[in-house]
Amino acid sequence: MTGDRVALVTGAARGQGAAITKRLLQDGFRVAACDVRMDELRATIADLGDEVIPVELDVTSPEQWQAAVSQVVDxxxxxxxxxxxxxxxxxxxxxxxxxxxxxxxxxFNCLGPFLGIKAALEHLRRAAGPAIVNTVSTGAIRPFPNHAAYGSSKWALRGLTQAAAAELVGAGIRVNAVFPGPIETPMLDPATQQRLTATLGRIGKPDEVANVVAFLVSEQASFMTGAEVVVDGGQCLRIG
Known part of the structure; x- marks a missing residue:
């Protein structure tokens, strides 16, 4: 086993992924920041030092997953x-x-994480303190109108997280999920952000999700697997 902490983060060019990358670097990880938006990704990590590398990755491609993991390990x-x-x-x-x-x-939302787990599994089995965190959504806790595709794909990712946690617990690989609510990222257009702010008082910051992810992959969460951590400012409690 290796004691080195090396993380692969998908969707790292902006928003939550960029915040997670920066937070893990602060915690002493070396990080492969992955995305399809390579120009934006390189700009995002330009000032973060030599412990992070940009990796091109379309998460729906098994071949690109294999190539990305090989690049990180190399x-x-x-x-x-x-x-x-x-x-x-x-x-x-x-x-x-x-x-x-x-x-x-x-x-994108379910097959991609499955392909990632499959591509990384051999190396995670050999690592010290291996951990997986899947970004799910409050859309996998309660239904929202006009979200049939998104919501059902995130429900599926919630199930994949649970199944993987149960299967991999014997190998010492922890698999947990974070469930963001409305977060101030490019995924939400300005009008939607304004509407949700009016309803909730404020929306979340990417760093607030990154802090939870950092905890879940840390030794402080060493007895947690199959956990579902909601980061939504009370969205699921307050929206009728």
């Missing part, structure tokens, strides 16, 4: 931590939804 000597943060928000009524758009949400 550079850092191992992989101990997987943060499946990349996802897409797709809103559409059931009347207007298409099979193609519905399936695309599932590919």
């Amino acid at each position: 550079r850092f000597g191992g992989l101990s931590t997987l943060i499946n943060n990349a996802g897409v928000l797709h809103r559409c009524s059931l009347d207007d939804e298409t099979p193609e758009a519905f399936e695309s949400s599932w590919q």
Whole structure:
């Protein structure tokens, strides 16, 4: 086993992924920041030092997952931590939804994390204190109108997290989930952010999600697996 802490973070070019990358670097991790937006990704990590590398990754591609993990292991000597943060928000009524758009949400939000776990598993088994965190959503706790594709894909990711936690507990690999509510990221357009702020008082900051992810992959959470941590400012309690 290796004691090096090496994390792969998807969706790292902006928002929560960028915040998670920065927080893990502060905690002493070496980080592979992964995204398809390579220009934006390189700009995001430009001033973060030599302990982070940009990696191009389309999370729906098994081949790109294998290449990304190989690149990380070649550079850092191992992989101990997987943060499946990349996802897409797709809103559409059931009347207007298409099979193609519905399936695309599932590919990004559930298939992608599965492919990541599968690609990383061999290296996680050899690491010290291995951990996986999946970014789910409050949309996997309660239903929201016009979110059939997004909500069902996140419900599926919630189930994948539980199944993986149960299967991998014997290998010492912890698998947990964070459930963000409305967070101030490019995923939410300004009008939506303003509407949710008016309802909730404020929306969350990416750092507030990153802090929870950092805890879940730390030794302080060493007895936690299959946990579901909601970071929503009370959204699920306050919206009728």
